[in-house]
Amino acid sequence: MKASSLLTQDPRTKKRNSAEKRFRGLGLTAIVIALAMLVWLLISIVTAGSPAFRQAFLTFPVLVDQTIVDKAGTRDPALLSAVTTLGYGKLLANSLRAEIAAKGIDLGDLKPKEIAQMISEESAATLRDLVLADPSLIGTTIPFTALASGRIDGFYKGRVTMETAALDKNTSPAQLILADRLLDADILSVKFNTGFVTMPDASDKRPEAAGLGIAVVGSFMMMLVVLLLSLPIGVAASIYLEEFAPKNRWTDLIEVNIANLAAVPSIVYGILGLAIFINFAGLPQSAPIVGGMVLTLMTLPRIIIPTRAALKAVPPSIRDAALGVGASKLQTVFHHVLPLAMPGILTGMIIGLAQALGESAPLLLIGMVAFVRDFPGGLFDPATALPVQVYSWTTRGDPGFVERASGAIIVLLIFLVVMNATAIYLRRKFERRW
Amino acid sequence: MKDMNMETRVLIQPNKIEARNVQVYYGDNHAIKDVDVDILDKTVTAFIGPSGCGKSTFLRCLNRMNDTIASCRVEGLIKIEGEDINDPRVDPVQLRAKVGMVFQKPNPFPKSIYDNVAYGPKIHGLTKNKAELDEVVESCLRRAALWGEVKDRLSAPGTSLSGGQQQRLCIARAIATSPEVLLMDEPCSALDPIATAQVEELIDDLRSQFSVVIVTHSMQQAARVSQRTAFFHLGYVVEYGETSQIFTNPKDPRTESYITGRIG
Ligand SMILES: Nc1ncnc2c1ncn2[C@@H]1O[C@H](COP(=O)(O)OP(=O)(O)OP(=O)(O)O)[C@@H](O)[C@H]1O
Ligand SMILES: [Mg+2]
Numbered sequence: 001m002k003a004s005s006l007l008t009q010d011p012r013t014k015k016r017n018s019a020e021k022r023f024r025g026l027g028l029t030a031i032v033i034a035l036a037m038l039v040w041l042l043i044s045i046v047t048a049g050s051p052a053f054r055q056a057f058l059t060f061p062v063l064v065d066q067t068i069v070d071k072a073g074t075r076d077p078a079l080l081s082a083v084t085t086l087g088y089g090k091l092l093a094n095s096l097r098a099e100i101a102a103k104g105i106d107l108g109d110l111k112p113k114e115i116a117q118m119i120s121e122e123s124a125a126t127l128r129d130l131v132l133a134d135p136s137l138i139g140t141t142i143p144f145t146a147l148a149s150g151r152i153d154g155f156y157k158g159r160v161t162m163e164t165a166a167l168d169k170n171t172s173p174a175q176l177i178l179a180d181r182l183l184d185a186d187i188l189s190v191k192f193n194t195g196f197v198t199m200p201d202a203s204d205k206r207p208e209a210a211g212l213g214i215a216v217v218g219s220f221m222m223m224l225v226v227l228l229l230s231l232p233i234g235v236a237a238s239i240y241l242e243e244f245a246p247k248n249r250w251t252d253l254i255e256v257n258i259a260n261l262a263a264v265p266s267i268v269y270g271i272l273g274l275a276i277f278i279n280f281a282g283l284p285q286s287a288p289i290v291g292g293m294v295l296t297l298m299t300l301p302r303i304i305i306p307t308r309a310a311l312k313a314v315p316p317s318i319r320d321a322a323l324g325v326g327a328s329k330l331q332t333v334f335h336h337v338l339p340l341a342m343p344g345i346l347t348g349m350i351i352g353l354a355q356a357l358g359e360s361a362p363l364l365l366i367g368m369v370a371f372v373r374d375f376p377g378g379l380f381d382p383a384t385a386l387p388v389q390v391y392s393w394t395t396r397g398d399p400g401f402v403e404r405a406s407g408a409i410i411v412l413l414i415f416l417v418v419m420n421a422t423a424i425y426l427r428r429k430f431e432r433r434w
Numbered sequence: 435m436k437d438m439n440m441e442t443r444v445l446i447q448p449n450k451i452e453a454r455n456v457q458v459y460y461g462d463n464h465a466i467k468d469v470d471v472d473i474l475d476k477t478v479t480a481f482i483g484p485s486g487c488g489k490s491t492f493l494r495c496l497n498r499m500n501d502t503i504a505s506c507r508v509e510g511l512i513k514i515e516g517e518d519i520n521d522p523r524v525d526p527v528q529l530r531a532k533v534g535m536v537f538q539k540p541n542p543f544p545k546s547i548y549d550n551v552a553y554g555p556k557i558h559g560l561t562k563n564k565a566e567l568d569e570v571v572e573s574c575l576r577r578a579a580l581w582g583e584v585k586d587r588l589s590a591p592g593t594s595l596s597g598g599q600q601q602r603l604c605i606a607r608a609i610a611t612s613p614e615v616l617l618m619d620e621p622c623s624a625l626d627p628i629a630t631a632q633v634e635e636l637i638d639d640l641r642s643q644f645s646v647v648i649v650t651h652s653m654q655q656a657a658r659v660s661q662r663t664a665f666f667h668l669g670y671v672v673e674y675g676e677t678s679q680i681f682t683n684p685k686d687p688r689t690e691s692y693i694t695g696r697i698g
Contacts (some may be wrong), residue, residue: 127492140609157569245503271698309477315541316502318541318543319502320499320502320537321541321543321604322543322553323527324497324499324530324534324537324608325530325557325607325608325610326528326531326536326611327527327553328527329527335553336543340544
């Protein structure tokens with residue numbers, strides 16, 4: 001009789017195997033829960049935000065009526081610019097009514113004023129700029145695409161219904177019925193809205209015209225500042241600390257403090273930036289240069305830590321090999337250690353940048369939440385940032401802005417995905433070299 | 435294998451390296467104690483002794499590789515051609531160009547085979563152009579008995595070679611800078627008998643230009659390639675002298691029991 005057979009499991013093996021099975025089950029459950037959350041998050045953001053990328057437009061010929069925009073008929077720039085957007089709004093409304101009449105569309109019992117209400121106030125401003133830039137347009141008829149008002153736009157995105165319109169002083173069911181007729185007549189169309197990522201922010205009453213343009217430019221400028229400052233400073237500091245600094249109490253202290261700085265809440269860096277860059281150094285508020293420097297302060301420790309870890313992970317035998325053939329310390333680091341640490345450094349760098357991109361708290365403190373209408377010409381001009389734009393849109397009353405805020409989150413996520421993809425690509429590229 | 439012990443020639447060689455009263459500490463661990471050793475020029479010196487007795491540690495003192503270990507402290511006098519290598523004016527980088535090293539564990543750079551060998555000549559500016567560099571790379575790989583195996587894949591990574599090939603690549607890399615002293619820490623521990631024979635031939639060949647110090651666990655190898663042998667035991671150099679004398683007529687009982695296989 002054999003003491004044990006390989007064909008039957010002894011109790012210890014059985015116990016071990018069931019422990020392993022339990023652990024696997026737990027791991028799988030955790031992953032499934034995490035994935036489900038992620039999918040839920042993505043679905044809710046995409047459903048809430050994707051309408052921001054579509055927009056209702058009204059396309060019709062506009063007669064730039066001289067009797068409204070240039071009563072004197074002198075084309076005198078001073079007189080021309082005295083005509084406000086109200087006058088141009090009238091132009092648009094008249095032309096739209098004329099187009100409706102020409103196409104023989106039934107107006108119902110809508111008054112002229114109510115028809116004018118269907119056009120975004122923003123479009124009057126756009127038309128005004130167009131005419132002031134080229135006065136020869138006066139007296140001619142030009143093709144023009146105007147934004148539909150936020151309520152009409154909302155009707156095609158499910159935000160506005162006949163019931164809510166009946167209670168809303170900014171629109172009426174009759175307007176919505178007319179909008180549907182305009183849609184059939186190809187005057188109204190719902191199209192992809194490039195303006196959402198190119199136009200500046202708009203005032204509280206005009207969600208249909210609000211865009212991310214300045215926030216995108218501002219965020220891009222700040223990322224540039226962060227990259228240009230924190231990559232060289234962070235990598236140089238890490239190399240010095242890891243390869244050159246003597247290992248003593250002072251470097252230990254520095255190491256502990258860097259770890260602490262990485263854990264400091266980001267808003268603290270905003271207070272620091274306000275005190276140093278704006279109050280002390282006198283740099284302008286809301287400027288991407290200040291935002292970039294504040295984010296650099298925040299990002300530096302978060303870059304130094306993974307960079308040092310990447311340097312530490314390079315086997316000491318490689319350093320010995322280089323020193324052994326008579327390379328100097330600097331040559332050893334730059335010819336051998338740094339290339340091997342590069343994938344890790346890049347990953348840390350991009351994660352740091354991604355965190356900086358998504359940061360809003362410190363930027364609020366240095367005034368980047370201001371309402372900015374003009375595109376910044378440089379790093380010292382006022383701008384906003386993507387996450388701050390999300391924040392400020394969610395604080396506004398009109399439901400049109402909530403949709404825009406979700407759309408802005410999608411843009412932010414696309415930026416992050418692109419950055420992470422770059423990190424993965426660079427990682428692969430550097431790893432393949434060996 | 436031909437007999438390489440040529441005592442008559444050894445006797446007339448001047449001292450290349452003189453070590454006097456060398457002490458090495460790793461923190462509180464006293465790893466090398468009172469070591470006096472003279473390494474002769476154009477001679478192969480073997481260090482033998484049981485594992486952990488300090489052979490590598492002493493070898494690393496000779497090109498100041500111990501500087502890189504924070505806890506390591508070296509005391510005593512080590513002179514190369516009469517110059518104290520621990521003098522504050524000495525740049526260890528210059529020293530290491532003069533005293534090359536092959537490490538116990540093969541450690542090729544994660545670069546191409548070609549770049550591994552070419553790196554030293556490049557940073558020291560030993561060659562004037564690409565053709566000259568190619569020549570150096572080829573001759574070093576030939577002398578390290580590796581050329582035949584790698585000549586068709588010089589751009590393959592050095593780390594893709596087998597362990598023994600990697601060690602020969604490290605030997606080629608070390609001789610490419612034409613050092614005056616070559617320190618070899620168990621260069622043949624990962625090699626088959628054929629490659630070992632080739633490396634031993636190389637060592638004998640190198641002797642005409644350099645002095646070679648080799649750490650080995652193989653008594654036969656020490657007897658075959660070296661003219662002088664030092665026996666290390668627990669951090670002390672128990673006995674140091676002509677290889678033939680150490681192996682045929684050891685003075686210290688500990689040496690005798692080690693070479694006859696009773697301690698180690
Ligand atoms: N980096 C180090 N840090 C601390 N102690 C060390 C270090 N390297 C070696 N030692 C210690 O120094 C002593 C001598 O080690 P060494 O590596 O010189 O031995 P060895 O003679 O080369 O042995 P082997 O034949 O196994 O290679 C050992 O006691 C070892 O523990
Ligand atoms: Mg050793």
